Amino acid sequence: MQQRLERASLAASRMLSLETEVKNSALACIAQGLRENRDRIFYANQLDLTAARQNGLAIPLLRRLEFDKKKLDDVLLGIRDILALPDPAGKVLEARLLDDGLILKRVSCPIGLIAMIFESRPDALVQMASLAVKSGNAIVLKGGSEANESNKVLATIIAKAGEEKGLPSDWLTLLETREEVGELLAFDKYVDLVIPRGSKEFVSKIKAESRIPVLGHSDGICHVYVHEDADPVMAIKIVLDSKIQYPAACNAAEVLLVHAAFAHRSLMALLQALSKAGVMLDVCEKAAQILDKDPGQTRNLHYSVKTDKDWAVEYLDMRMAVKIVYSLDEAIAHINHYGSSHTDAIVCASSEAANRFLKEVDSASVYHNASTRFADGYRYGLGAEVGISTSKIHARGPMGLEGLCTYKWLLEGYGHIVSDYASGERHFVHKELPPN
Amino acid sequence: MQQRLERASLAASRMLSLETEVKNSALACIAQGLRENRDRIFYANQLDLTAARQNGLAIPLLRRLEFDKKKLDDVLLGIRDILALPDPAGKVLEARLLDDGLILKRVSCPIGLIAMIFESRPDALVQMASLAVKSGNAIVLKGGSEANESNKVLATIIAKAGEEKGLPSDWLTLLETREEVGELLAFDKYVDLVIPRGSKEFVSKIKAESRIPVLGHSDGICHVYVHEDADPVMAIKIVLDSKIQYPAACNAAEVLLVHAAFAHRSLMALLQALSKAGVMLDVCEKAAQILDKDPGQTRNLHYSVKTDKDWAVEYLDMRMAVKIVYSLDEAIAHINHYGSSHTDAIVCASSEAANRFLKEVDSASVYHNASTRFADGYRYGLGAEVGISTSKIHARGPMGLEGLCTYKWLLEGYGHIVSDYASGERHFVHKELPPN
Numbered sequence: 094m095q096q097r098l099e100r101a102s103l104a105a106s107r108m109l110s111l112e113t114e115v116k117n118s119a120l121a122c123i124a125q126g127l128r129e130n131r132d133r134i135f136y137a138n139q140l141d142l143t144a145a146r147q148n149g150l151a152i153p154l155l156r157r158l159e160f161d162k163k164k165l166d167d168v169l170l171g172i173r174d175i176l177a178l179p180d181p182a183g184k185v186l187e188a189r190l191l192d193d194g195l196i197l198k199r200v201s202c203p204i205g206l207i208a209m210i211f212e213s214r215p216d217a218l219v220q221m222a223s224l225a226v227k228s229g230n231a232i233v234l235k236g237g238s239e240a241n242e243s244n245k246v247l248a249t250i251i252a253k254a255g256e257e258k259g260l261p262s263d264w265l266t267l268l269e270t271r272e273e274v275g276e277l278l279a280f281d282k283y284v285d286l287v288i289p290r291g292s293k294e295f296v297s298k299i300k301a302e303s304r305i306p307v308l309g310h311s312d313g314i315c316h317v318y319v320h321e322d323a324d325p326v327m328a329i330k331i332v333l334d335s336k337i338q339y340p341a342a343c344n345a346a347e348v349l350l351v352h353a354a355f356a357h358r359s360l361m362a363l364l365q366a367l368s369k370a371g372v373m374l375d376v377c378e379k380a381a382q383i384l385d386k387d388p389g390q391t392r393n394l395h396y397s398v399k400t401d402k403d404w405a406v407e408y409l410d411m412r413m414a415v416k417i418v419y420s421l422d423e424a425i426a427h428i429n430h431y432g433s434s435h436t437d438a439i440v441c442a443s444s445e446a447a448n449r450f451l452k453e454v455d456s457a458s459v460y461h462n463a464s465t466r467f468a469d470g471y472r473y474g475l476g477a478e479v480g481i482s483t484s485k486i487h488a489r490g491p492m493g494l495e496g497l498c499t500y501k502w503l504l505e506g507y508g509h510i511v512s513d514y515a516s517g518e519r520h521f522v523h524k525e526l527p528p529n
Numbered sequence: 530m531q532q533r534l535e536r537a538s539l540a541a542s543r544m545l546s547l548e549t550e551v552k553n554s555a556l557a558c559i560a561q562g563l564r565e566n567r568d569r570i571f572y573a574n575q576l577d578l579t580a581a582r583q584n585g586l587a588i589p590l591l592r593r594l595e596f597d598k599k600k601l602d603d604v605l606l607g608i609r610d611i612l613a614l615p616d617p618a619g620k621v622l623e624a625r626l627l628d629d630g631l632i633l634k635r636v637s638c639p640i641g642l643i644a645m646i647f648e649s650r651p652d653a654l655v656q657m658a659s660l661a662v663k664s665g666n667a668i669v670l671k672g673g674s675e676a677n678e679s680n681k682v683l684a685t686i687i688a689k690a691g692e693e694k695g696l697p698s699d700w701l702t703l704l705e706t707r708e709e710v711g712e713l714l715a716f717d718k719y720v721d722l723v724i725p726r727g728s729k730e731f732v733s734k735i736k737a738e739s740r741i742p743v744l745g746h747s748d749g750i751c752h753v754y755v756h757e758d759a760d761p762v763m764a765i766k767i768v769l770d771s772k773i774q775y776p777a778a779c780n781a782a783e784v785l786l787v788h789a790a791f792a793h794r795s796l797m798a799l800l801q802a803l804s805k806a807g808v809m810l811d812v813c814e815k816a817a818q819i820l821d822k823d824p825g826q827t828r829n830l831h832y833s834v835k836t837d838k839d840w841a842v843e844y845l846d847m848r849m850a851v852k853i854v855y856s857l858d859e860a861i862a863h864i865n866h867y868g869s870s871h872t873d874a875i876v877c878a879s880s881e882a883a884n885r886f887l888k889e890v891d892s893a894s895v896y897h898n899a900s901t902r903f904a905d906g907y908r909y910g911l912g913a914e915v916g917i918s919t920s921k922i923h924a925r926g927p928m929g930l931e932g933l934c935t936y937k938w939l940l941e942g943y944g945h946i947v948s949d950y951a952s953g954e955r956h957f958v959h960k961e962l963p964p965n
Contacts, residue, residue: 106865110888189910195899197909204921205891281736285921300717301740306922327944334946429542451939452546455641463631463942472950473633473938474625474959485640485721486742487923490938502909502926503887506899508763510770514908523910 094276098206098233098283100263105206105231105285107261113180119226119258120176124169126254127219130246131165137246138215145239160215160243168219171477175223178476181494182229188526192519195506196526201498203229205285210235210274210299212291215243222251222265224479228497231261233277233284235268245269278303290480293407308488308496310481312407313343314433315465318424318450319363320441321354327462328359328440329366334464335438337370341409343481344436344458344468348404348414350424356383356417361390364415368394372411375399379417404431421446425453432456434483436468436490457483457490530712531719534642534669536699538719541642541667543697549616555662555694556612560605562690563655566682567601573682574651581675596651596679604655607913611659614912617930618665624962628955631942632962637934639665641721646671646710646735648727651679658687658701660915664933667697669713669720671704681705714739726916729843744924744932746917748843749779750869751901754860754886755799756877757790763898764795764876765802770900771874773806777845779917780872780894780904784840784850786860792819792853797826800851804830808847811835815853840867857882861889868892870919872904872926893919893926 127134138160145158184201191197207230209221218236225232236244248267256262268274277284281304289299293312300307317335319328335346349367351360360383364374374396376384381398384391399414404427406414418424428437438460439450447461458468468491470478475493482488488496513519563570574596581594620637627633643666645657654672661668672680684703692698704710713720717740725735729748736743753771755764771782785803787796796819800810810832812820817834820827835850840863842850854860864873874896875886883897894904904927906914911929918924924932949955 106862106889106891109891110885191903191908191910195903304737306742306920308922324944330944330946334948338946338948338951426542447941449546451941453542455542455545456937458938458940460940461942462944463940464946466947467627467631467940467945468938472627472947472957474627474957484742485935486744489935499921499925501892502894502904504894504896504899504903505883505887506897508760508766509899509903510766510774511900511902511908512770512774515774521908521910 094273095280097263097266098277098280101231101233101266102206102283104261104263105203108229108231108264109203111229111260115259116180116226116229117176119255119260120172120223122254122258123223123226123251124172126250127165127169127247130250131162134160134165134243134246134250137242140242141240148239150239154239157214158237158240158243164216168216171220172223175227175477178227178494181227181498185528186500188528190524190526191504191521192509193522195504195509198503198528199500200503201495202501204497204499206231206233206283207497208233208235208277208284208287208305210287210289210291212237212295215240215247217290218244218247219251222248224477224494224497225265226255226260227477228494230497231264233266233268235274238269238271241269275302278305281305288480306487308482308484310343310483312433312483313345313435313481314348314405314407314431315344315346315435316348316350316428316432316437317346317465318350318418318428318437318439319352319355320421320424320439320443320446321352322442322446323352323355323440324442325355325359325362328355329363331438331440331462331464332363333366333370335466336367336372336413337411338464338466340411342466344465345409346413346438346465347406347408348416348431350416350418350427351380352424353379353417353419356380360384361387364394364396365390367413368396372413373397374413374415375406376415377417380415383417405433407433421449425450429453429455434485435481436460436465438463438465457481530709531716533699533702534713534716534719537667537669537702538642540697540699541639541721544665544667544700545639547665547696551695552616552662552665553612555691555696556608556659558690558694559659559662559687560608562686563601563605563683566686567598570596570601570679570682570686573678576678577676584675586675590675593650594673594676594679600652604652607656608659611663611913614663614930617663617934621964622936624964626960626962627940627957628945629958631940631945634939634964635936636939637931638937640933640935642667642669642719643933644669644671644713644720644723644741646723646725646727648673648731651676651683653726654680654683655687658684660913660930660933661701662691662696663913664930666933667700669702669704671710674705674707677705711738714741717741724916742923744918744920746779746919748869748919749781749871750784750841750843750867751780751782751871752784752786752864752868752873753782753901754786754854754864754873754875755788755791756857756860756875756879756882757788758878758882759791759876760878761791761795761798764791765799767874767876767898767900768799769802769806771902772803772808772849773847774900774902776847778902780901781845782849782874782901783842783844784852784867786852786854786863787816788857788860789815789853789855792816796820797823800830800832801826803849804832808849809833810849810851811842812851813853816851819853841869843869857885861886865889865891870921871917872896872901874899874901893917
């Protein structure tokens with residue numbers, strides 16, 4: 094492992110100076126390689142699928158594992174999109190004249206060697222490798238073991254195509270066993286960042302074991318809070334979209350907080366709309382009391398009273414928890430306590446309440462009068478989406494190629510030394526320059 | 530521990546919405562509190578000093594431990610400087626119109642709860658607390674145990690003064706034992722970032738134990754590389770300043786790489802200058818051979834031949850390793866292999882060599898024709914210096930108040946839902962807006 098990571102780390106150093114043209118022609122060559130080797134890929138995928146069926150893998154997992162013509166077309170489109178994006182490295186982020194002829198620049202650059210650990214889906218491997226090429230990072234990849242045959246073929250084709258166009262050898266390393274991942278996490282000497290994608294338990298385990306910084310998405314406990322002055326029509330529209338537009342996504346809302354004053358007027362209408370759309374409701378006792386006042390209306394309502402106190406629920410399904418709160422403060426405190434710092438929205442008319450919510454809710458994405466489902470790299474206009482980070486450090490929320498870059502400080506002088514400034518002979522001017 | 534951190538984490542949530550005026554008046558009140566309680570502080574410091582003398586603490590450490598009138602004046606000046614800086618939180622970093630009336634903003638905000646773990650110096654406690662106030666972060670502090678009495682008094686005065694002006698209670702938590710630090714590192718639920726300051730071993734240990742992201746400075750193995758076409762006068766000037774201007778600093782150069790072609794002409798003059806300034810030289814065998822050709826000149830040279838292969842040396846003293854290299858490639862590879870990604874400089878005339886060096890050396894700060902000693906927050910024009918990060922994630926190199934901030938995404942609409950875009954009824958416009 095040590096030798097493989099050392100070689101990968103050397104490749105990362107060599108990739109620091111890749112020109113945009115080299116990266117783009119590598120991406121084009123990777124796309125071509127995948128197209129030309131489609132039969133080899135489909136065959137390997139069939140081996141995985143056969144083994145998975147024999148092992149009784151569940152249907153949704155089998156579907157994720159499948160890599161067919163449709164998936165191939167999708168990843169090829171993805172590569173085309175990434176190819177068309179501007180190079181995220183080499184951008185001057187700030188520039189400052191420190192003194193005559195002494196110019197300081199902060200410039201974006203690749204992070205180095207990134208380990209990406211994901212589950213099952215072979216198409217994720219292609220996407221991650223493409224993002225790594227465009228951002229100029231070397232990568233270590235580990236996919237789900239049930240996709241081993243597919244991943245091996247894909248990694249071989251991609252690594253070779255990249256090398257053909259000038260990427261250094263060992264720019265892509267594929268790990269095949271879970272034990273290797275455990276070993277890897279100790280090598281902070283070589284690996285700069287670990288990005289795990291998977292279940293909350295999986296990400297937590299990686300974080301606990303790793304000496305390397307981990308950037309990840311653990312879970313998505315997203316809230317919609319309906320304030321007392323919310324327009325009921327807008328509230329219904331936003332809550333519905335947040336919950337049902339794609340319930341399995343991490344940015345789907347799981348918990349609905351309703352101000353008591355709003356609830357007394359319009360809770361029934363709000364929950365009727367959810368129920369009619371097929372959402373099962375777990376309501377707090379207070380909400381149940383409010384509903385009970387109008388028993389004629391509850392007949393078509395699919396709800397049960399939630400008696401436990403665990404509001405950190407992630408259903409990822411047509412199910413939603415509902416809680417009555419008595420103030421904006423209570424709503425904010427609830428979200429900061431039970432939420433996962435992912436995406437939370439307020440529906441309200443007052444800009445004062447909105448501003449407090451936007452400022453005080455400690456989440457990566459905080460919305461006013463918009464659906465939580467907007468939390469997505471494409472919708473944000475980031476081009477490619479690397480993932481959605483619930484970490485607070487480095488990158489937060491929907492993460493584009495910039496999340497795979499860091500920066501360095503470049504200083505150019507003509508013999509400038511510090512002792513001239515310490516002696517008072519020279520003085521810093523610190524004049525901001527236009528960054529370019 | 531859990532309860533204390535939970536309270537601190539609640540304080541962090543409350544600090545998210547602090548107005549700049551509140552932060553600044555808290556800073557002013559902290560300065561006043563320190564001035565008014567000077568005798569209490571000096572008395573506590575005397576207790577620490579007496580105990581430290583009895584325990585036989587070395588003179589340089591005693592000096593770091595001392596908190597006298599001079600140190601008080603220094604920290605008061607420091608607070609005044611931090612007060613005068615612009616608020617790093619609440620800045621709109623980018624803004625984008627996603628669609629009619631749907632505006633996305635990326636806004637800087639405090640990270641949350643930061644644990645700062647440092648050694649000995651009580652003045653560092655004051656500085657860190659002031660930086661935390663200005664950036665809007667709650668903090669957990671742990672200083673060296675030999676400064677416990679001083680730290681306790683300082684923390685009490687500072688916490689109280691902050692609360693008087695509107696900071697939430699528990700915004701500052703002081704830990705007093707090393708065991709508490711070990712406990713803290715497991716609470717990634719409450720603590721968002723750990724910033725350790727201390728020896729390499731200390732920082733490594735924290736990194737190994739922590740489930741929380743660690744941002745730190747491990748060591749400073751900085752290089753000056755003198756390329757074949759370097760001007761000998763400039764080379765001498767830069768190498769001398771990089772080494773002797775303040776040899777104990779992390780940005781002082783430890784290793785001198787000299788291109789063989791330059792060495793054959795001017796190694797003797799370069800090393801004579803260092804030697805004359807009092808620098809002991811550990812030279813590679815090739816360098817010794819070159820020097821031996823001119824035995825008349827080596828009489829006044831303080832050098833010995835370095836026989837071991839360990840080039841990852843951090844002397845922090847008037848001592849320097851010297852190695853002959855045969856190409857720019859070798860110099861870059863050496864630095865990326867043995868360096869600590871801190872600060873490295875090239876002295877050369879050719880802009881082609883400079884550009885390759887600036888791009889390919891994988892360090893936080895990379896210089897052309899300037900002394901490594903420039904790597905410093907004040908010299909970079911960052912205002913306050915939080916520290917110098919050798920991490921690659923989040924903040925790199927000299928780190929100002931921005932390093933204590935992260936960002937969040939704010940989205941404001943008037944009832945926008947995703948299903949309108951999924952159905953094709955509406956389309957994203959993704960128009961960049963001026964950020965403010």
